Amino acid sequence: MKERLKNKLRSKLKYSSNPVFRCVWALFHGAKSVLRVVLIPSVRSQWAMETFNKDRVQQTTQRTWANRYPEIFAACRDFFAKQNKKNIRILSYGCCTGEEVVTLREYFPDAVIVGAELNRDSLRICRKRKCDSNIHFIYSKPENIRKYGPYDAVFCMAVLERLPMEVIRKHITDLKDMYPFEKYNAHLHEIDTYVKDGGLLIAHNTHYDIMDTDLASGYSALGSHGFTGMIFDRDSKLKKDNEFQQSIFIKKTSC
Numbered sequence: 001m002k003e004r005l006k007n008k009l010r011s012k013l014k015y016s017s018n019p020v021f022r023c024v025w026a027l028f029h030g031a032k033s034v035l036r037v038v039l040i041p042s043v044r045s046q047w048a049m050e051t052f053n054k055d056r057v058q059q060t061t062q063r064t065w066a067n068r069y070p071e072i073f074a075a076c077r078d079f080f081a082k083q084n085k086k087n088i089r090i091l092s093y094g095c096c097t098g099e100e101v102v103t104l105r106e107y108f109p110d111a112v113i114v115g116a117e118l119n120r121d122s123l124r125i126c127r128k129r130k131c132d133s134n135i136h137f138i139y140s141k142p143e144n145i146r147k148y149g150p151y152d153a154v155f156c157m158a159v160l161e162r163l164p165m166e167v168i169r170k171h172i173t174d175l176k177d178m179y180p181f182e183k184y185n186a187h188l189h190e191i192d193t194y195v196k197d198g199g200l201l202i203a204h205n206t207h208y209d210i211m212d213t214d215l216a217s218g219y220s221a222l223g224s225h226g227f228t229g230m231i232f233d234r235d236s237k238l239k240k241d242n243e244f245q246q247s248i249f250i251k252k253t254s255c
């Protein structure tokens, strides 16, 4: 009953033909947003990241959970096990609140694992975790990341994209304004510099395909591990709704 009344009042103000009512709605809505930014640390931190790190920020939402991609983690573990490589260096790029790093420790007990995050509030949560001394949580900027690299594996999971649920829900077919190909491409080039020759780049849940970039000739897909989603072309236009895309790539050794 209370909820119905609230919804009725909201649509009366928000969609009213009377400009005064619409103004009241805008003021109320604006004040609510400002209060959320001031009072809630996670909202404040996301706002700061989107405002002061506009060029660097990729995906903005803080959605994550433990062991989110078991098949991919297992395939990467098997790849290094086959080469008998144990003391590898792993970067979890966009580690959010640290669940991915903690999960990676279970798959790679002897690795040095670095979690890089741009959202300061998420990073604060990561740093509160009780971890071993071979796990490091760092603020995501190239000089910090390079300090621990280069890496045998870089996990870039659900980072090189923007609001994918909204893209699906609204069936957005052009990402030019939201997350253009150029932004993805530039960032992928930076991430490429962190990966060792012969190492793995795992780019999962992305809007674009590595194989559509000029890095394509430097990588080959490992197995057939990936995801199905809305994939966009170099003009930021939708290619297909349910395209299967590979996620694990081996960086070719340069001559």
Ligand SMILES: C[S@@+](CC[C@H](N)C(=O)[O-])C[C@H]1O[C@@H](n2cnc3c(N)ncnc32)[C@H](O)[C@@H]1O
Pocket: 056, 057, 058, 059, 060, 061, 062, 063, 064, 065, 068, 093, 094, 095, 096, 097, 100, 116, 117, 118, 119, 122, 140, 156, 157, 158, 159
């Ligand atoms: C949806 S979460 C994904 C978390 C985790 N990788 C997973 O798949 O569960 C995306 C994360 O990427 C972070 N992020 C966005 N741009 C970044 C950047 N340039 N460097 C590091 N982290 C970034 C966001 O702050 C957010 O925590």
